[in-house]
Amino acid sequence: MSWYFSWSKLFDFSFRLLLILLPFTVFLTVFSQFLWFSGWSLYKELVLIFMGIILWFDCIQKRRFPKIGILDWMIGGYIVYLIFISLFTTGIQGIIYGGRYDFEFIIAFWILYHGAYLLPKNFTYYLKIFLLSWGWAIFLGFCVRFIFGEDILLYFWFSWNPSSWQFGSSVPIFHGIDTANIRRFQGIFDGPNSAAAFILLYIGIFVYFLRTKKDWHFLVGVWVFFLLGLLFLTYSRSWMIGFFVWFISVVIFSFSTLYKKYRFQSGIVGILALFIFGILFLRYGWAWQGAITVRAWSSKWHIERMATGWNNFIEQPWGHGLWFAGPGYRYLIPDMNSKNATEVEILDRKYIPESWFIQQLEEGGVIALFLFLAIMTIIAYHLLQIHSVLFGMFISILCMNFFLHTFESAYFSLLLFLLIGLVLGKFRKS
Numbered sequence: 001m002s003w004y005f006s007w008s009k010l011f012d013f014s015f016r017l018l019l020i021l022l023p024f025t026v027f028l029t030v031f032s033q034f035l036w037f038s039g040w041s042l043y044k045e046l047v048l049i050f051m052g053i054i055l056w057f058d059c060i061q062k063r064r065f066p067k068i069g070i071l072d073w074m075i076g077g078y079i080v081y082l083i084f085i086s087l088f089t090t091g092i093q094g095i096i097y098g099g100r101y102d103f104e105f106i107i108a109f110w111i112l113y114h115g116a117y118l119l120p121k122n123f124t125y126y127l128k129i130f131l132l133s134w135g136w137a138i139f140l141g142f143c144v145r146f147i148f149g150e151d152i153l154l155y156f157w158f159s160w161n162p163s164s165w166q167f168g169s170s171v172p173i174f175h176g177i178d179t180a181n182i183r184r185f186q187g188i189f190d191g192p193n194s195a196a197a198f199i200l201l202y203i204g205i206f207v208y209f210l211r212t213k214k215d216w217h218f219l220v221g222v223w224v225f226f227l228l229g230l231l232f233l234t235y236s237r238s239w240m241i242g243f244f245v246w247f248i249s250v251v252i253f254s255f256s257t258l259y260k261k262y263r264f265q266s267g268i269v270g271i272l273a274l275f276i277f278g279i280l281f282l283r284y285g286w287a288w289q290g291a292i293t294v295r296a297w298s299s300k301w302h303i304e305r306m307a308t309g310w311n312n313f314i315e316q317p318w319g320h321g322l323w324f325a326g327p328g329y330r331y332l333i334p335d336m337n338s339k340n341a342t343e344v345e346i347l348d349r350k351y352i353p354e355s356w357f358i359q360q361l362e363e364g365g366v367i368a369l370f371l372f373l374a375i376m377t378i379i380a381y382h383l384l385q386i387h388s389v390l391f392g393m394f395i396s397i398l399c400m401n402f403f404l405h406t407f408e409s410a411y412f413s414l415l416l417f418l419l420i421g422l423v424l425g426k427f428r429k430s
Contacts, residue, residue, distance in 0.1 A: 023137035089321025098322025116425025141187015204393025242396030309353025319365035
């Protein structure tokens with residue numbers, strides 16, 4: 001076995017390991033606490049570091065380093081600036097904790113973007129692993145919700161206190177909506193919003209993977225509508241906005257192809273979609289109406305937190321440093337475990353802006369936000385060159401982050417950008 005092949009094999013094994021384990025990260029992390037093994041969640045960082053070392057050694061051995069383009073400069077500038085500004089604000093602790101969530105997924109993208117040549121298989125092989133592994137995660141989530149009931153998660157150390165997550169405690173078995181008697185679908189993930197973002201990602205990869213398999217189009221449609229039904233039951237308002245943007249972008253950029261080649265199929269899909277969503281509305285419309293009515297306070301609460309985040313940015317336009325904002329701020333507050341619910345709520349209102357983009361403004365100011373948007377724009381442009389479905393999927397998830405901190409779910413953001421790095425890296429090589 002040659003030196004190159006051995007390192008290539010390790011890189012390939014590590015990547016496949018992440019594809020298989022990432023969907024079960026929340027479940028395994030919660031259960032590992034019961035086994036008094038609290039460090040399980042760090043496995044993904046260790047694997048990622050190992051992959052980065054392999055790529056570095058291979059470049060040195062071959063004396064062929066990656067070609068640096070505008071995307072690389074943007075990524076480097078973004079990470080360096082956030083580290084620099086944090087040295088004078090939140091310090092080393094902020095860099096360690098904040099970097100894990102703010103730019104770890106971008107580093108993962110960079111490793112696959114430049115290291116895809118180390119993967120011996122075609123990129124569709126790895127997409128198949130993702131679809132199988134994460135398909136099982138969705139199926140288990142479906143069983144938990146509709147067959148066994150969420151109470152079964154109590155046996156795996158999930159919290160018995162629904163909808164109430166406290167710092168240092170476990171993930172609740174489900175999230176509901178106060179006074180509406182609604183259980184939001186979250187499966188084996190850490191919340192309904194994370195589940196919604198993941199299902200959007202899964203639909204995008206699934207449709208792209210089987211787009212040319214005409215004999216499978218009916219089954220593809222059935223599975224997609226099933227997944228949309230689960231999305232419907234998350235009662236997440238942000239996924240609806242993201243999916244609408246996705247639908248519009250696909251129609252705009254693929255209108256000619258849809259009209260010329262798939263006119264009849266598109267009409268059938270449209271009619272079937274209206275029929276299925278009509279049934280869902282008749283069955284669950286009362287719940288959605290109640291959810292929206294009851295959660296009017298939630299929308300107001302989101303807007304108020306965004307406004308607070310904007311005011312924090314105005315106070316320091318160049319950034320307060322990593323880990324200043326977002327749910328992770330709790331790790332930097334002394335004696336956080338000892339604070340009561342009222343004290344935590346007051347702190348949350350100040351430090352959680354309910355928007356990833358406003359969080360960028362708070363932590364890194366105008367420079368960090370500009371670089372982050374530039375990175376996302378370049379990635380979206382490259383995805384559009386490959387297929388409008390991938391572009392729409394990516395844009396839909398970005399839209400969700402205008403109203404959420406979806407990227408702070410590390411298992412989700414890592415997977416998203418690993419897959420994007422894989423696709424762009426393989427196409428870049430060809």
